[in-house]
Amino acid sequence: MSHKHIKTISDPKLKLEVLTKEEVLRIHEATLNIIENVGVRFPSQRALDIWQAHGADVDREKKIVRAKPQLIEDALKKCPPKYVLGARDPQQDLPLDGNHVCLGTDGCGVEIIDIETGEKRTSRLQDVRDISRVADATEEVAFHWVPLSAQDAPVEARGLHELKAVWENSTKHVQTESIYNVEEAKASMEMLEILAGSKEEMRKRPMLSLMQCTAPPLGHDGGSLDAALIAAEHGVPTGFMTMSACLTTGPATMAGTLAVGNAEVIAATALLQLAYPGAPVFYAAAQTASDPRSGAYTGGGPEDFLFGAATNVLSDFYNIPLSMGSFATGAKEPNWQAGLEGSLSTFMASVVMSDMLLGVGFLHGSRIWSYAEMMMDCEIFSIIEKMMHGIVVDEETLAMEAIAAVGPGGHYLAQKHTRNHMRDLFLPQFLDRRPYTQWEDKGDDARDWATAKAKKILHEHQPDPLDEKISKEFERIIKSVEKS
Amino acid sequence: MSEELEALFKDMAQSIIDGDSDISVELAKKSIEMNIPPLDAITKGFVVGVNYIGDQFGAGEAFLPELVMAGEAMKAAVATLEPELIKLGEARETMGRVVLATVEGDIHEIGKTLVGTMLSASGFEVTDLGVDQPADKIIGKAIEIDASLIGMSALLTTTMVRQREVIEEMDKEGLRPKIKVMVGGAPITRDWATKIKADGYSEDAVGAVKLAKELVGKADA
DSSP states (O other): OOOOSOOOBOSOOOOOOSSOHHHHHHHHHHHHHIIIIIOEEOOOHHHHHHHHHTTOEEETTTTEEEOOHHHHHHHHTTSOSOEEEOOSSGGGOEEESSSOBEEEEOOOBSEEEOTTTOOEEEOOHHHHHHHHHHHHHOSSEEEEEOOBOOTTSOGGGHHHHHHHHHHHHOSSEEEESOOOSHHHHHHHHHHHHHHHSSHHHHHHSOSEEEEEEOOSSSBOOHHHHHHHHHHHHTTOOEEEEEOOEETTTBOSSHHHHHHHHHHHHHHHHHHHHHHSTTOOEEEEEOOEEOOTTTOOOOOOSHHHHHHHHHHHHHHHHTTOOEEEEOSOOOOSSSSHHHHHHHHHHHHHHHHTTOSEEEEESEETTTTEEOHHHHHHHHHHHHHHHHHHTOOOOSHHHHTHHHHHHHOSSSOSTTOHHHHHHGGGSOOOSSOOOSOHHHHHHHOOOHHHHHHHHHHHHHHHOOOOOOOHHHHHHHHHHHHHHSOO | OOHHHHHHHHHHHHHHHTTOHHHHHHHHHHHHHTTOOHHHIIIIIIHHHHHHHHHHHHTTOSOHHHHHHHHHHHHHHHHHHHHHHHHTTOOOOOSOEEEEEEBTTOOOOHHHHHHHHHHHHTTOEEEEOOSSBOHHHHHHHHHHTTOSEEEEEOOSTTTTHHHHHHHHHHHHTTOTTTSEEEEEOTTOOHHHHHHTTOSEEOSSHHHHHHHHHHHTTOTTO
């Protein structure tokens, strides 16, 4: 059941205009205004030095940088608009070219619904291996995010253990948000070089990309900045993700939240370009609205869906790929809310051709992993992929011959045209189309089927193994980072 | 109570309900000029507003920003009255002293800050140490101010282990159960709180206030 083929959305027929050109410009100008006058916090000596060397106004004490629009705009022009995310298996390389929507697993959670016991428990390294193996076998998952925190691995090398676990269990590209200090960043670059074979190959087809969360509002984490600079130096794609939330870490209004998050992302992106012009970068975002009654992170709702569509318009404006949060849900189990939020967020992010979608598998605001949710999320993506192709209208699809042959009355079941095209129709795995009595007798549903599918993959699927010598090298590098 | 006094107390409560720090401070100053006992200004004036917003919030009528702004207006008013209280040798009755901090290596504090605002609004005396705080700083401050409660937050699975270090250190020094510990943050679960022997954990700020009251033995307040 191994799928070497990866399902991505390309050549879309559906379109949506969520922001006009003028509106994008206004957000851009507001963003530049924020960076120039309010400033963004960069708590990293190295980052502040770079800003200062390029003439930005640097407040060393508060670690706040204020930069002129020209400096930001010139730096952003150096971002490469297109590049490839490499995979261990080259036929699974992913083109970030504006014409592909690639789906990832979500990350980085702390609990999992154990597939054998059905009980919720703390995540561990073995879960990272298992989920990677299931994702490897799944056609819809194009790349991995480290899905869960390996909480049984030593803190100082946890991010490295996670990377090793994914690479050993899948041939697909890996993106991590869990490398956020100098030691682990350097070690991960070492691991990547060994995997790629050489520094040149590592640049050409980077099999790893790094995602760093911003520290909203208008701030960054020092370790994240240093790690991102190390990645950029090695030509490893790096993105900064804003999770700006209306009401708490962003203004109550959506436009204001877009602007403040945009300032976080493009200021850090500009920093990487100032340090390493032409380094591959991406925009990353998962804005949301806090619940007005509690301030809680919602991960879902109409604001999320609109942010999902709007952000790619911004990243297109800067001509860099986007990694967009979708499938986020506040649901506590795979249910109506999970289906609703997963579908609408992913549709909105897909219809504007966000390059990467993050991602499948989570419940409760990206905290709890569920294999059933993962499988059902994959089906939602497949449905949206099908929808994005739209309706083809040509001589063949108008089916005039078949219509004439059947005439009024009768049916199309015995037509050759039908046989030729029946497989164009979507065939669901988890939508219940059975007779009512069958459902009544069995009492099962999509969640049972999805869990069963994941179990089957876990029992049967063996990914292409990683060279043992490479694994041994990984071990050596990880050991060197671990405290004795 | 004179009509003038009654009107003043009403305005005080309203300034809190409106979340208007400028007006609450102005009214606090006015009460000092009028020689109104500062404790009266607090309990008969401002606190009435806090309680009203608290009830509204509990009923789902008021939103979080209204609660936060009410808390800020209350804090500003009390700060204005504080010197008078000290002069008179009086102290506002508090629910207890709390030290809040985001643990070492972690800079994510919005949740913790929110908890601080809500605790203050609920009558706790809050000392918020901010982010990236090592165990000795947190514990030292708690001893210094004779705190009855420490609250710690962490957003990363790599920093949440620091919560355990603080608790272990406190146990080593025999500071518990005199000082209670509550933990929070996105990756924190009930299991984690139990595992590290915290006295309690909450997923949000409203729950944190309820928990804090329970931990200081004032659940009904």
